[in-house]
Amino acid sequence: MHVDRKSVKVVVAGGFGTGKTTLVGSVSEIDPLTTEEVLTQASVGVDDVTGIEDKTSTTVALDFGRITITPEVVLYLFGTPGQDRFWFIWDELAQGAVGAIVLIDTRRLDASFAAVDYFERRGMPFVAAVNRFFGECLYSEDEIRAALKLDPAVPLLWCDARDRASSKQALIELVRHAMARLPVAT
Amino acid sequence: MTYDVWDGDDEAEAGRLVPLYILVNGRTSPRNTNLDLATQVIALPVDATRLEPEYRDIVRRCNDWMSIAEIGAYLGRPLTITKVMVDVLLEQGFLAVGSPAQEQIVDRRLLEMVLAGLQRL
Numbered sequence: 001m002h003v004d005r006k007s008v009k010v011v012v013a014g015g016f017g018t019g020k021t022t023l024v025g026s027v028s029e030i031d032p033l034t035t036e037e038v039l040t041q042a043s044v045g046v047d048d049v050t051g052i053e054d055k056t057s058t059t060v061a062l063d064f065g066r067i068t069i070t071p072e073v074v075l076y077l078f079g080t081p082g083q084d085r086f087w088f089i090w091d092e093l094a095q096g097a098v099g100a101i102v103l104i105d106t107r108r109l110d111a112s113f114a115a116v117d118y119f120e121r122r123g124m125p126f127v128a129a130v131n132r133f134f135g136e137c138l139y140s141e142d143e144i145r146a147a148l149k150l151d152p153a154v155p156l157l158w159c160d161a162r163d164r165a166s167s168k169q170a171l172i173e174l175v176r177h178a179m180a181r182l183p184v185a186t
Numbered sequence: 187m188t189y190d191v192w193d194g195d196d197e198a199e200a201g202r203l204v205p206l207y208i209l210v211n212g213r214t215s216p217r218n219t220n221l222d223l224a225t226q227v228i229a230l231p232v233d234a235t236r237l238e239p240e241y242r243d244i245v246r247r248c249n250d251w252m253s254i255a256e257i258g259a260y261l262g263r264p265l266t267i268t269k270v271m272v273d274v275l276l277e278q279g280f281l282a283v284g285s286p287a288q289e290q291i292v293d294r295r296l297l298e299m300v301l302a303g304l305q306r307l
């Protein structure tokens with residue numbers, strides 16, 4: 001049985017401690033939940049899943065939230081794990097997603113470089129959102145774009161991940177950007 | 187990737203195992219490749235009382251639409267295991283599945299709905 005209940009995914013990415021969980025929490029209708037994915041070596045044996053507590057596997061925690069759009073459509077917001085090395089998880093999160101919000105902490109621009117690079121390579125729509133931790137911004141927009149090698153077409157915005165309206169605006173910008181990239185209907 | 191969640195004899199390691207009798211023909215990783223962590227499922231009006239407790243817990247959680255990620259989070263089970271268990275329940279007719287998020291999103295109407303929904307927040 002297949003029903004017309006749709007899930008829409010958005011990825012909230014960025015380097016370690018850039019405010020991903022905070023953003024998910026500020027805009028989600030539920031307190032952010034955490035789920036775990038178990039990663040094992042590429043070639044897994046029959047016992048691999050049952051032996052998930054053993055040392056050859058790694059558990060990665062994923063934070064996520066949800067926003068009910070209509071009675072049929074729910075938007076899920078998934079934060080990427082802080083560590084960049086779990087690309088398997090990134091692939092799972094990115095698959096079929098509308099796009100990503102890449103959070104940037106201007107005190108550590110390089111922390112978000114891997115995320116920018118990832119979505120650019122995948123050709124996936126994303127917006128770069130500078131999280132103003134203390135209202136400060138050390139750099140101009142041009143400097144940030146240059147440091148992150150942002151494509152000029154990628155929207156760059158300022159946000160406060162703790163603020164619901166600000167997080168909501170980042171989501172809106174992302175969806176607009178994703179729509180603008182759709183092929184024109186004929 | 188082909189896992190088998192059931193590990194025959196070792197009860198001691200059975201914390202998250204799939205019970206034998208529900209494991210039809212030895213289950214491997216989800217057959218339904220569209221089953222992604224945002225896919226939502228809902229319980230069908232079927233008597234689930236004879237299911238193993240681990241499975242019954244899932245069915246009970248799904249009296250309203252719920253994503254695989256949410257089921258995993260609420261029941262404290264890894265996503266990999268949750269997917270396999272949900273797949274078993276789908277196959278056996280205890281759950282129904284919604285549209286996967288997995289399809290490439292090229293659906294302008296869906297994005298328009300999302301945009302309008304966000305603006306209403």
Ligand SMILES: Nc1nc2c(ncn2[C@@H]2O[C@H](COP(=O)(O)OP(=O)(O)OP(=O)(O)O)[C@@H](O)[C@H]2O)c(=O)[nH]1
Nearest residue numbers: 016017018019020021022082132133134160161162
């Ligand atoms: N002042 C200020 N603090 C913030 C802001 N956003 C996040 N923080 C704080 O920064 C810290 C890190 O935020 P998180 O949301 O946990 O960041 P994260 O990206 O999820 O971190 P990891 O998952 O560990 O990579 C927390 O202590 C937040 O409270 C902000 O806009 N302003």
Ligand SMILES: [Mg+2]
Nearest residue numbers: 020021063079
């Ligand atoms: Mg976090």
